[in-house]
Amino acid sequence: MTAHAPHDQSVTDRSLLSTKAYGTGQHLAARQSLYQWQTPRHDLPGVVVDELTGIRGVVADVGCGNGKFVARVREERPDLTVLPMDVSRGILGTIPGAVVTDVQQLPIADRALGAVLALHMLYHVEDQAQAVRELGRVLEPGGIAIVSTNSRTDKGELEHLWRQAAGDVLGIPEGPTRVQLSARFTLEDAPAILGAVFADIRTIPLPGVIEVTEAEPVIAHLASYEAWADKMGVPFQETIVRARERVDEAIRAEGAFRVTCLGGMLVCQGPDGAE
Template identity: 45%
Template sequence: MTTAYTDRTKLRTGAYADERPLETRRAIYEYRRPRLDLVGEVVHRLRDIPAGVVADVGCGSGAYTKALRERRSDLTVLAVDFSPGMVGHAGGPGFVADAMALPLAEDSCSAVLALHMLYHVPDPAAAVAEFGRVLRPDGSCLIIGNGADDKIEFIRLWRQALRDVLGGDPEGDIFGSSILRFGDMDALAREVFPSVERVEYFGGTIVPDPAPVIAFIDSTRHLNDHPEFDAVRDRAAEIVTETVAREGAFTFTNHLGVIRGLPC
């Protein structure tokens, strides 16, 4: 079933038409405790890959692409995304492509990155199979996804705002509650790669100002495809403002995992 998280047309023309919504969501993690340099973690975990081609599939605004280009001159890092806006922002070399049908030769990549993107793929198993196909026998595939409890406070907030605006108990996907999670990604990786390593990161984001939280919510407009988005967003903003005034901050859970798949 296609959702707001997997509708490629809406994602390409809305949530990822340009870098601004994604960068707004990334900005809130400056308040994460303990601090986590996830870009640095990814670069570190690829420290032993051989020189060659790296495909950053679902590159988004290019944070990982650019960091690898800066720190590993022996790599040709390709910015790959289904959105021309994202590929353009990440910069060349790169191309627009579907993760389920990569225009890359078998055994051609030293590494494939799939970082916070598999939940946007209609058939994530097909995408992971593609990663395995294009990966060299001595290469690595890195996948990042969120745990089931990641940002659960936002799900509760959105559910409460929906209830206040529309009445009744809301059903269905609530603020991305039904997206593919880290544990499912791990299972998919184990279907393709003989060896899989995983590490999980736990933390909390403590935001003492309502503005970044409200901006985060607003940046999800195209991911929370609801006809009453504005009214529900406004109610959620009121709840966040009340929470910060009462408790001194809006706090939410961070739980993500990094999977490294090895062909041999």
């Protein structure tokens, strides 16, 4: 496993996650909505539905957030029973049947599920090895875990923008890196972490380029890190204001602001015999 970044504790701080970060769906929605400007567009819930072909019974979506995937699976696979689960009560809103729980200790019997989803959430978990054991424990033979995260190169232009804007605010060439949520569980590191339990892991890379001609979607994405504002080493709002000016300048000069993305899904075949 890679060495953890200095921001680790705040990225896994459960009280911060369930209040400022994911107490509502507002910040997650801002991050999700940036992808509408991506080419090619990836239908992530559609990828999950495709991977669930042949799966029967009960599927848990652990760390389901605002329920985007739950809704789609329920719509397209009414034969499945979907269990929405998240550690943050607030973000679950009115999702029917939602349960507040932690992936590190799932209230699910051994071998009870046909599939388990852990989408863009394992980087928030303190003991990832324990979480992965839980994902394996609850799967029936032949069951699958579908996990997603981002590459360590994902949205590099946003990191660069942040450091430049922070540098402007601080009066230095380049400011500190911001909190990087997926750094604790990158697409590159995920197979080794999941491989402790799962025998067969297939990565589905989902690359793309986001191109905006107005600053707002990019700024909304940066602002969605507000929960970690006091961990950035730079005044947060001032940096956001300066970042907006920089994006506006880039759009005036080049017609657009571009962000290179690399996310991915990992489809893990059951832990049969691996434990």
